[in-house]
Amino acid sequence: MNINELIKGILPRNVDYLVGLANLTGLLPERYRGYDYAIVLARRLDDRIINNIADGPNMDYFNHYHEVNAELTHVAHSLADAISAQGSKSQVIEPTFHDKDINESYSQTLRTNFSHKMAATRAGLGWIGKTALFVSWQFGPRVRLVTVLxxxxxxxxxEPIDESKCGSCNLCMRECPAKAANGKLWNIHVDRDEFFDAFACRKKARELSLNILNKEISLCGKCIAVCPIGKKKKSQA
Ligand code: B12
Incomplete structure (x- = not known):
């Protein structure tokens, strides 16, 4: 199977996608036994929408979030079907989780059983930033992820990426409305909880979503908007 051709034939042509191929052997829980390889798709988010995130989410970002989720879900299932048609097994990990994907401990840990960000660093597409976002080389954190196992x-x-490339930049940490990060640089031996307080992030994002959008969700996006990587320079706009 020519996997690159197969993927190319499925991706929408009017938006930017990064494509990464990863070997996840030994990194996945038992339920994914036998699925050692991953195709990670990073869909670029719309700069006009991300640039308008000021002090919390807005309706454009809310709508974009849902549209991109729907697109990624459709693309990933088309890809998985095409792989299955060639005789291999495939399993889609959707962009956001469903109840069946979370275990009883989710409310205590805010961890699901599959991390798209891990697949993306294993695919060499980027690293993890100071506010725990996946930061791609080309578009910074302005991407949403989906994975096909x-x-x-x-x-x-x-050559997977094993450590942060953020250096001394602290912009996302300074601007985070929840003050959820402590500035420690990520590497594959540093757990999320050592540098990022996911509970503080969720609490603040829920508060902002309720106040601004009148919706009970965890949307914020400020850390995505302020990251200088992937932000177009004025002359490029
Ligand atoms: C639960 C969840 C949340 C929780 C917890 C967030 C967190 N950082 O853990 C809450 C509700 C707080 C949240 C908030 C948001 N989320 Co959220 N969330 C998820 C979800 C469903 C699961 C994440 C999870 O299990 N985390 C547990 C930790 C341990 O894993 P992780 O953070 O994914 O990644 C760690 C490991 O992968 C590790 N790692 C990376 N490479 C490697 C390699 C090796 C070998 C090892 C051992 C480890 C390792 O480093 C990472 C950081 O510690 C994912 C979708 C998914 N299934 O991946 C989306 C996801 C992480 N969320 C996303 C987004 C966009 C958001 C928000 C911006 C909301 C919004 N849209 O406005 C905020 C931003 C939060 C932030 N700054 O991190 C995107 C991130 C995109 C990006 N560019 O990074 C994801 C990937 C969804 C997607 N399909 O794109 N989210």
Missing amino acids: TDYPLPYCP
């Missing part, structure tokens, strides 16, 4: 031995990235 497969048993087909993909030509995976030989």
Whole structure:
């Protein structure tokens, strides 16, 4: 199977996508046994919408979030079907979780059983920033992720990214309305909870979503908007 051709034929042509291939052997829980390879798709978010996130989410961002989720879900299932049609197994991990994906401990941990960000760093597409976002080389954190797992031995990235490239930049940390980050740089041995307080993030995002959008969700996006990586320079706009 020519996986790159197959993916190219499925991706929408009017938006930017990053495509990464990863080997996740030994990194997944038991329920994904046999699916050692991953195709990670990072869909670029709309700069006009992200640039308008000021002090919390707005309706454009809310709508964009839902549209991009729907697009990613559709693209990932089309890809998984195409892989299955070629005789290999495939499983879609949707952009956001459903009740069946979370275990009883979710409310105590805010952890699901699959991390798109881990797949993306294993695919060499980027690293984890100070506010725990996945930061791609090309578009910074202005991407939303989806993953297709497969048993087909993909030509995976030989050089996964194991540490942060954020250096001394602290912008997302300074601007975070929840003050959820402590500035420690990520690497694959540093757990999320050592540098990022996911509970503080969720609490603030819920508060903002309720006040601004009158919706009980956890939307914020300020850390995405302020990251200088992927932010277009004025001359490019
Ligand atoms: C639960 C969840 C939340 C929780 C907890 C967030 C968190 N940081 O853990 C809450 C409700 C707070 C939340 C908030 C938001 N979320 Co959220 N969320 C998720 C979800 C469903 C699961 C994440 C999870 O299990 N976290 C547990 C920790 C341990 O894993 P992790 O954070 O994913 O990644 C860690 C590991 O992967 C590790 N790692 C990375 N590479 C490697 C390699 C090796 C070898 C190892 C061992 C580890 C390792 O480093 C990461 C940081 O510690 C994912 C979708 C998914 N299934 O991945 C979306 C997701 C992380 N959310 C996303 C977004 C956009 C948001 C918000 C901006 C909301 C919004 N849209 O306005 C905020 C921003 C929060 C932030 N700054 O991190 C995006 C992130 C995109 C990006 N560019 O990073 C995701 C990936 C959804 C998607 N499909 O794109 N979210």
